Amino acid sequence: MKSALMIIKEQISNFYLVRRLSLYELKSKNQNNYLGILWEFLNPAIQILIYWFVFGTLRSRDPVDVGGVHIQFFSWLLAAFFMWNFFYQSTIQGSKSIYTKLRMLSKMNFPMSVIPSYVIFAQFYIHIVMLLISIVILQFSGYYINMYYVQLIYYIFAAYCLVFAVSLITSTLSTIVRDFHMLLNSSLRMMLYVSGVLWPITILANEFPKIMQFLKLNPLIYLIDGYRSALFGVEWHFIVHWQYTIYFWGLVIVLFIIGSALHVKFRRHFIDFL
Amino acid sequence: MEKSIRVKNVSKKYKLYKNKKEQLLDVVTRKSYGQDFYALANIDFEAEKGDVVGFIGINGSGKSTLSNIIAGIVPETTGTVEVNGDAALIAVSAGLKGDLTGRENIELKCLMLGFSKKEIKNMEDDIIEFSELGEFIDQPVKSYSSGMKSRLGFAISVTVDPDILIIDEALSVGDKTFAEKSLAKMKQFKEKGKTMIFVSHSIAQVKQFCEKILWLEYGTVKDFGTVEEVMPKYEKFIRQWRKMSKAERETYKQEADKRKKKILEMTS
Numbered sequence: 001m002k003s004a005l006m007i008i009k010e011q012i013s014n015f016y017l018v019r020r021l022s023l024y025e026l027k028s029k030n031q032n033n034y035l036g037i038l039w040e041f042l043n044p045a046i047q048i049l050i051y052w053f054v055f056g057t058l059r060s061r062d063p064v065d066v067g068g069v070h071i072q073f074f075s076w077l078l079a080a081f082f083m084w085n086f087f088y089q090s091t092i093q094g095s096k097s098i099y100t101k102l103r104m105l106s107k108m109n110f111p112m113s114v115i116p117s118y119v120i121f122a123q124f125y126i127h128i129v130m131l132l133i134s135i136v137i138l139q140f141s142g143y144y145i146n147m148y149y150v151q152l153i154y155y156i157f158a159a160y161c162l163v164f165a166v167s168l169i170t171s172t173l174s175t176i177v178r179d180f181h182m183l184l185n186s187s188l189r190m191m192l193y194v195s196g197v198l199w200p201i202t203i204l205a206n207e208f209p210k211i212m213q214f215l216k217l218n219p220l221i222y223l224i225d226g227y228r229s230a231l232f233g234v235e236w237h238f239i240v241h242w243q244y245t246i247y248f249w250g251l252v253i254v255l256f257i258i259g260s261a262l263h264v265k266f267r268r269h270f271i272d273f274l
Numbered sequence: 275m276e277k278s279i280r281v282k283n284v285s286k287k288y289k290l291y292k293n294k295k296e297q298l299l300d301v302v303t304r305k306s307y308g309q310d311f312y313a314l315a316n317i318d319f320e321a322e323k324g325d326v327v328g329f330i331g332i333n334g335s336g337k338s339t340l341s342n343i344i345a346g347i348v349p350e351t352t353g354t355v356e357v358n359g360d361a362a363l364i365a366v367s368a369g370l371k372g373d374l375t376g377r378e379n380i381e382l383k384c385l386m387l388g389f390s391k392k393e394i395k396n397m398e399d400d401i402i403e404f405s406e407l408g409e410f411i412d413q414p415v416k417s418y419s420s421g422m423k424s425r426l427g428f429a430i431s432v433t434v435d436p437d438i439l440i441i442d443e444a445l446s447v448g449d450k451t452f453a454e455k456s457l458a459k460m461k462q463f464k465e466k467g468k469t470m471i472f473v474s475h476s477i478a479q480v481k482q483f484c485e486k487i488l489w490l491e492y493g494t495v496k497d498f499g500t501v502e503e504v505m506p507k508y509e510k511f512i513r514q515w516r517k518m519s520k521a522e523r524e525t526y527k528q529e530a531d532k533r534k535k536k537i538l539e540m541t542s
Contacts, residue, residue, distance in 0.1 A: 017385065024382050028373040031414065104369050105386060176301055268349045272288075 003264035004257050007168070010111045018114055022121035029122075040126045041133070044085045052077060055198055064200050066234055075141045077198070078134050079231045080224045084197045086127040087163060087220060088188055090120040094167030095184050099175040102270055112267045113260075116167040124160065131156075138231060146233035154238060155226040161252050162219055168259025172266050175273050195220040222248045277358065278438060278469040279321040279344060283541060284353035286314040286339055286493075313339045315493045315534045316353070316541050321486070323358070324467040328474065328484035328501070330508055332515065335490040337473045341440045344471065359437025359469075364428050372416030376407055376426055379415055383430050397433050404459075405429035406452065425452060432459050439463060440471040457483065477512075481505060492530040494537060 011018070030036045056073045063070040071079075097119040098112070105115070131152070135145070174181040192198065194215055201221065204212040215221065222244050229237035238245045291297040291308040300307040314336045321327050329337040342348040343355060345363035370379050380401050384394045402411050405425045415423065431439065439460070460483065463470060474480050480487065480501070487504040489497040497504050518526065 020385050020391075021382070024374065024378065024385075027378065028371055031373045104371055110386065177298065271348055 001257065003260040006264060007113045007256075007260040010113050011117060014111050014114050017111075018118045018121050021114070021118040022125070025119060025122040026125065041130065044082065044130065047085075048077065048081050051081070051198060065202070066228055066232055069232055069234055071143070071228075071232055072141060075138055075143060075232075076200075076228070078137060079228045080197045082127065082130040082134055083159065083224055083227050084192060084195065084220075085130065086123055086159060087223075088192070089126075090123040090163045091166055091170065091188060092185060093119045093123060094163065095170035095174045095181050097167070098171040098270055099178070099274060102175075102274060112270065113168065113263060116171045117164060120160070120163055120167060127156070127159075135231070143232055148230045148233045148236065151226065151230045151236060151238060155223055155230065158226070158248065158252075159223050161256075162223070162248075165252050165256035165259050168263050169255065172259070172262045175270050176266065191218075191220070194218065196224055216244075217247075219248050219251050276323045277320055277356075278323040278325065279319070279358070279471075280354075280356040281317055281319040281340075281344065282354045282356075284314060284317045284340075284343060284350045284355060285312055285538070285541075286336075286343065286348070287312055287351040312493050312534060312538060314343070314350075316537050317490075317493075317495055319488055319495065319498060321469055321471070323469055324464075325486055326464055326470045326472065326484045327486045327488055328472045328480040329488050329490060330474070330477075330480060331490035331496070332512075334492065336493040337490055338442055339493075340490065341442050341471055341473050344438075345440050357438060361438040361440060362431045362434065362436035363440045363442060364424075364431045370415045370423060370427060373414060375414055376405075376411040376418070377402070379426065380430060384434065387434055389434070401426075401429045401433045404433065404455075421449065421452070428456055432456075432463070436468075438469045438471070440473070442473045443475070477505070477509065492527065492534055494530070494534050 026037060026040075030039060033039055035042070052074055056077070063072050064076045065071075066076070094116040097116045101115050101119075105112075139145070170180070170184055174184070194201075195218055196215075201212055201215050204215070222241075225241075226237045229235050288311045289297075289300065289308040290311050291300070296307040299305070317336075317340060319340075329341060331337050339348065341363060343350050344357060345361045346357070347363060369383065371382065374382065377398070380398055381394055384397060389397070405411070405422075405428075407422060407426060410418065410422065415426070418426070441460070457479075460470060472480065472484055484501055487497075487499065487501055487508070488495065489504055489508055497507060515523070
């Protein structure tokens with residue numbers, strides 16, 4: 001508990017540092033490519049086209065029902081995909097952040113929790129831009145801006161909190177045991193298929209309701225459903241599904257407390273694990 | 275006199291593992307695996323404000339470990355380290371990011387040391403001028419030579435004006451003129467009454483520059499005192515050491531290890 005408060009304090013007082021460092025992070029990551037930062041957007045764009053082709057065209061997906069509204073498959077996919085991309089990229093980058101950047105920081109009294117934080121923040125910029133691009137595309141597909149968009153702010157914040165809490169745990173574990181990062185990498189690939197990004201998990205509702213309930217324990221589904229409800233103007237998702245909201249924040253808080261306890265316990269000794 | 279650095283009973287233990295399995299078991303289980311290796315054993319050492327202390331000793335004596343601990347980069351295993359003020363360590367290419375340009379590295383480094391945007395802008399020109407990098411400052415650091423990297427590292431560290439400056443072999447890569455310029459800069463620091471630690475193999479540089487000497491041998495303090503006291507002894511030792519055969523050196527090392535063990539047993 002004490003370490004959790006300490007981390008929150010560190011985050012707030014170093015917010016300027018997080019913002020500045022995240023810009024350098026973006027810069028140094030894309031220095032070698034001619035197209036530079038554009039790759040951050042090209043990569044997911046190519047991916048989404050592949051999924052669209054495989055699932056939308058070859059498997060000819062029907063429009064998906066979101067809270068009684070029928071949504072074309074591509075738009076439905078798009079509304080969740082950039083959310084997934086943010087989660088995937090920042091979890092991966094966050095997990096390896098400490099052991100890749102520690103040498104550069106080389107000072108123990110540096111507020112270490114800033115490291116995963118600024119890496120996530122770099123992804124956060126990309127997420128915002130991708131969200132805006134998606135919104136523009138959705139306008140052309142006939143899903144217009146509506147007042148439910150307001151809840152996007154809430155969901156973006158919630159996504160950030162989840163990713164940060166997860167990264168505190170994974171970055172510590174990956175630094176101590178490097179194999180953990182490999183494990184995380186492969187399990188995240190699997191996550192894509194069970195998080196309701198590519199196919200609606202509601203198709204399990206009739207035949208396998210137990211499995212659907214189990215899959216819903218995944219906090220990503222909460223976020224993805226929320227993004228979709230907002231972008232397609234369906235409902236005030238976090239109020240309508242208030243039990244799910246409580247579950248989500250309960251989970252985030254538990255993860256955050258575990259993460260900060262781990263982080264604070266090992267932060268002084270990170271350098272010994274390099 | 276005000277104490278600037280106070281190192282008390284500091285030991286640093288590293289674990290030597292035979293393989294990855296041992297390392298993993300050591301992390302996960304409560305039982306201890308692997309062999310203990312003490313890079314430093316019960317070091318006591320104090321520096322007053324304004325002291326210029328040279329760390330000397332043959333390879334593997336723990337000079338770099340001790341300077342890293344004082345700089346706050348590596349944690350000590352046992353004992354206490356008190357440092358009054360900011361300590362900055364200058365080692366060859368320490369903490370520069372290869373993908374970024376020299377200029378971006380300056381900004382990044384200063385940012386992490388807690389300077390504001392405006393302060394960084396002010397310092398930038400001084401740093402670039404001191405480093406003599408010229409137009410290379412806008413090239414990525416990975417294309418720099420080792421001399422250029424250490425020049426940049428040195429320029430950043432002296433410009434941010436730390437209270438305690440630790441120089442770890444950083445001057446051995448630059449050319450003569452830059453080394454002289456750096457020495458001149460360090461003399462300025464000395465006049466300002468800043469504490470400095472100078473880790474070097476060059477007896478001439480240490481003699482020219484330091485006032486006190488900490489002589490380390492296999493992780494223990496062999497001697498500590500003024501240059502006039504310690505240096506003749508060290509020079510004599512080095513002459514002997516050079517004449518020793520491989521086997522003689524080995525026995526010497528074993529005896530030193532035994533002494534180290536005794537010291538460790540006495541304290542624990």
